[in-house]
Amino acid sequence: MNPQTVLTAGQEALVLMLTVSMPLLGTVMVVGLVVSIFQAITQISESTLSFVPKLLAAVLVFAMAGPWMLSTLVDYLRRTIESIPTLVA
Known part of the structure; x- marks a missing residue:
């Protein structure tokens, strides 16, 4: 295993992480x-007003993009585990 292989694997992992987390x-x-x-327009400074909509949006995104995110991560993990024998030898 050479340094170029390690850098390539790390770069692929970082790109995958950004791709999956962007939605x-x-x-x-x-x-x-x-x-x-x-809040700035209405001058309301309620903290739950900023938290609850973000939480609901995150749950909605997970419901819509969750299967894609999971399958992408599983495919990457499968490829990584399958490439272990070629990396060690």
């Missing part, structure tokens, strides 16, 4: 921005 992070960021603008 959730993007949605929560947009909902947070909309709620923050609403």
Whole structure:
């Protein structure tokens, strides 16, 4: 196993992590921005007003994109485990 193989595996893992987490992070960021603008306009400083919509959006994204996220991670894990004999030898 050479350093290039390790760097390639690490890069692939980081790209996969970003790809899988982007739907959730993007949605929560947009909902947070909309709620923050609403709070600034109405001058309401209720903390649950910012937390509950983000939580509901995260649950909705997990319900919609969860199967894709899980299958992507399982495929990556399967490929990684199957490549162990070639990496060791």
